[in-house]
Structure formats: structure tokens, C-alpha cells
Amino acid sequence: MAVKVYVLLVVLMFAGVVLPIAHAQLGSPSLVTVISGTVPCNVGNNISLSTPNNVFPNATVQLRCSGNVVASTTTNSNGGFSIVIPSLLISLEDLINCNIVVTTTLFSCNASLPTDGNLVSPLTFVNTIVGIARLAAVSFTFVRGLIG
Numbered sequence: 001m002a003v004k005v006y007v008l009l010v011v012l013m014f015a016g017v018v019l020p021i022a023h024a025q026l027g028s029p030s031l032v033t034v035i036s037g038t039v040p041c042n043v044g045n046n047i048s049l050s051t052p053n054n055v056f057p058n059a060t061v062q063l064r065c066s067g068n069v070v071a072s073t074t075t076n077s078n079g080g081f082s083i084v085i086p087s088l089l090i091s092l093e094d095l096i097n098c099n100i101v102v103t104t105t106l107f108s109c110n111a112s113l114p115t116d117g118n119l120v121s122p123l124t125f126v127n128t129i130v131g132i133a134r135l136a137a138v139s140f141t142f143v144r145g146l147i148g
Contacts, residue, residue, distance in 0.1 A: 031086070035082070041113070120142075
């Protein structure tokens with residue numbers, strides 16, 4: 001009887017030490033993914049926000065995966081946006097291959113900008129903390145002819 005109890009204790013100790021290490025190495029699954037960014041009001045390649053007051057407020061932003069709209073939101077007065085995606089809806093691995101598409105024409109924020117395209121950004125992994133994975137749209141480019 002004492003041997004069975006001893007073996008059980010060793011197995012429980014092993015599980016208590018090894019399983020958390022394995023979980024940490026594999027990464028913890030996220031409960032939600034937060035995608036955020038700031039939309040610029042300009043065109044070019046790899047558009048940056050280095051110029052003050054160069055943001056796109058009240059723009060419609062879509063999360064598109066394989067051409068399908070998964071989620072949509074509107075930028076705030078500072079051009080910022082945030083989209084929260086439950087992991088049951090789409091996995092983090094699948095989200096990495098999605099894009100942020102701004103469907104409001106640039107003409108809306110600056111009348112001298114073109115009306116025949118959209119700003120598009122791939123998603124970049126930032127981190128995962130306490131069940132929340134964070135992705136960012138940080139590299140917007142202007143794509144002609146994409147509208148809507």
C-alpha cells in the first residue's frame with residue numbers, strides 16, 4: 001500500500017513540474033485576439049505616421065481573411081482602431097494571414113488624395129499576455145482598384 005502511495009506522489013510531482021514547462025514552451029492558447037493600429041491619411045509605400053496630424057479619423061476598417069470580411073470597426077478621432085476577435089471565431093494562426101483594409105476613400109480625409117483604392121496592412125504579431133494575443137496593423141500601403 002505504501003509503495004502505491006509513493007508511486008502516486010511521484011507521478012503527481014512529475015506532472016506538476018513537467019506539464020507547466022511544456023505548456024510554457026508551446027505557448028498558452030489565447031482566449032481573444034486584439035488587433036489594433038492607427039490609420040494614416042496619405043498614400044505611398046509603407047506609410048508612416050511620422051507627420052503630426054496625419055491620421056484618418058472616422059474611417060471604416062475591415063479585417064479581411066481570404067477575401068472575406070471577418071470584422072469591421074471605425075477609427076476614432078486619432079485614427080486609431082481596435083478589433084477584438086474571440087479565438088473560437090478564428091485562430092491566431094489564421095489571423096496572421098489576414099489584412100486590415102480601410103474601405104473609406106482617402107478623399108474623405110484629404111480631398112487631394114486619390115479615390116480609386118484602399119489602404120491595406122498585413123498583421124504583425126506583437127505578444128500574448130494572460131490569454132490575450134495582440135496583433136497590429138503597422139505597415140499600410142495604398143492599393144489601387146480594391147474599393148469596398
